[in-house]
Structures are given as C-alpha cells and as structure tokens.
Amino acid sequence: MANKYEMIAARVTGVEQVTPLIKRFTLVRQDGELLPGFTGGSHIIVQMKNADGRQHSNAYSLMSDPQATASYQIGVRLEEQSKGGSAFMHEQVEVGTELMISTPNNLFAIDQSARKHVLIAGGIGITPFLAQLYELHQDGADYELHYAFRSPEHGAFQEEISTGVHGAHSRFYIDSLGQSLNLAALLADLQSDAHVYVCGPKPLIDAVISTAKQLGVADQRVHWEQFAAAPATGGAFTVVLAKSGTELKVEEGMSILQAIEKANAAQIECLCREGVCGTCETRILEGEAEHFDQYLSDEEKVAQQTMMLCVSRARSDRLVLDL
The missing domain is CATH 3.40.50.80 (Nucleotide-binding domain of ferredoxin-NADP reductase (FNR) module)
Known part of the structure; x- marks a missing residue:
C-alpha cells in the first residue's frame, strides 16, 4: 500500500516539563516555512533515531491551535513500559534536536453534525x-x-x-x-x-x-x-506470504509484523506500530483478520479486504496475505 504520509524535517524549539511524567514539545520546520494545516484531533508520526541507528516511530496528538501553524505542539508521557519512543523523547530530545515528523492525519475529528x-x-x-x-x-x-x-x-x-x-x-x-x-x-x-x-x-x-x-x-x-497498540492476545496462527510462498508461525504475544521482520521474509513499511497510520495496510487473500487497528472503518473491517499487520491478528488458523 502507498505511504499515506509525507515526512517533514523539523526542529525542537521548546521543551517543557508539564507534570512529573509529561513533557510538552514545540516543533517548527527546519526550512522556516509554515507547517501543514490540521484539524482538532489530528496526530503526527514522530521518527526518532538512536545513536546506534535504531529508529522509533510514535504517533502523538497535535495539541496546539489549528489556526497557528508556525509551530506544532505535542505532549509526551514517559511510559513505564516504553518501547523506546517516549524514553527517547524524554531523555534525549532537547531544544535544537532535529526530528522527522509526518504530515497530520485525523482519525478523531469533531463531528460537525452534532449539536x-x-x-x-x-x-x-x-x-x-x-x-x-x-x-x-x-x-x-x-x-x-x-x-x-x-x-x-x-x-x-x-x-x-x-x-x-x-x-x-x-x-x-x-x-x-x-x-x-x-x-x-x-x-x-x-x-x-x-x-x-x-x-x-x-x-x-x-x-x-x-x-x-x-x-x-x-x-x-x-x-x-487510544495511542497504544492492542496487546497481541490469542493463540498462535500461520501466515502465508502469497508472492514468495513463505509460511510463518505467528506466536502468541507477537504481531504479524514482528514475525515477518524476525524471519526477514518481506519489507514492510510501518510508521506507527500502533494501528493508526495505515502504512502497513495489506490485502487479505484468504482467512479472516481480528482487527485491532483504529485506521479502518467498521465497514472496512467487516469487509475483510485488508488489515494492519502491526496490531491485527487472525480470526482463522491461517491467513494468506498479498505479500
């Protein structure tokens, strides 16, 4: 599936400790231009690189005024079970740090029909x-x-x-x-x-x-x-990558994406690993998915045409994917 985001080179211009566990970060474009417009409820993906080259990507809600796009603000909570992203933001990011951020996307918009x-x-x-x-x-x-x-x-x-x-x-x-x-x-x-x-x-x-x-x-x-991946619950199942014929066992507690990456069986782009960005959306050829993402609509989930490999799992014993 095509990447649904463009990436922007950004720089941190403000870091504020708001509570013992939450920091507010202010971001601007490195080229000095205005950032893309957004609506309330939008999020961006922030890409971070460790000194050892390991990359983290997390989704964060934009919390600043949508009318003022000279900068964006995000709030980051230091998670006890951090996969690396929140710890990186809290421990390594300071004023002047350069990061890559995505264009905004909104899965949580205000419904204009409501009174x-x-x-x-x-x-x-x-x-x-x-x-x-x-x-x-x-x-x-x-x-x-x-x-x-x-x-x-x-x-x-x-x-x-x-x-x-x-x-x-x-x-x-x-x-x-x-x-x-x-x-x-x-x-x-x-x-x-x-x-x-x-x-x-x-x-x-x-x-x-x-x-x-x-x-x-x-x-x-x-x-x-909710910006937290659903736990990979449920028993093990088999995933077949149709283009190569590769069969993989996805163990309990492991995502399909992790199983594919562990076996180096295919190249999958996934910005968020939390079921919100849509970049790992993959077509289902056989079997049924148990959907845990927030990207697909209820109708799309029922249709069983595609799934998000980073969080969703199999409802059947076997899934055949268009990979």
Missing part, C-alpha cells in the same frame, strides 16, 4: 482535546470537557484549561481526592443530538463505550482514540 460535544479525557488523553477546544470555541459550539486524572500533580494542562476561555465548560475529577467521574450519570443525561468523544487509558475508553451501549446511545455518536 453538542461531550469530551471525556483521562490522563495523557487530554492532548487531542486541546486542539479541539480551540476549534469548538472559535465555532461558538456547545461543548463540555470532563477530565479525570489520578492526583493534582498529574493534571497536565489543568491550570491553562481552567483559567482560560474553556474554564466554564470544564470539570475535573482527581482520583486521589476522591473525585470520580460518574459515566452512567453523565451519559444518561446526554441530549439526543450530542456526541461523545473519549481519549485516555483503555479501561476508560472501554467503560465509555459499554456505558453508552447500555444506555442506547448510537455507536456513531461515540468517538474514541
């Missing part, structure tokens, strides 16, 4: 909403933000949200202070023309989706985003 927008954020999941808040305010939209985090020092960007124009639209829930977000009550009061957006840890996303279902909220009114 009201209810934003639910958990922890680092606040980042895509920051750009959306700019848009919603500029459009004069009806919106509210519900932002939950574990303790006061981990409430990234809380002060600038609460003291700015969004303060009257925002509520904060701090776990260590016994403040919990009651999803059932929030969604039970949802207006019939309101849409819900959630970003944050998987348990929060799952809870919003299941609560909305129980309350009869239509699926198309619930939008979610």
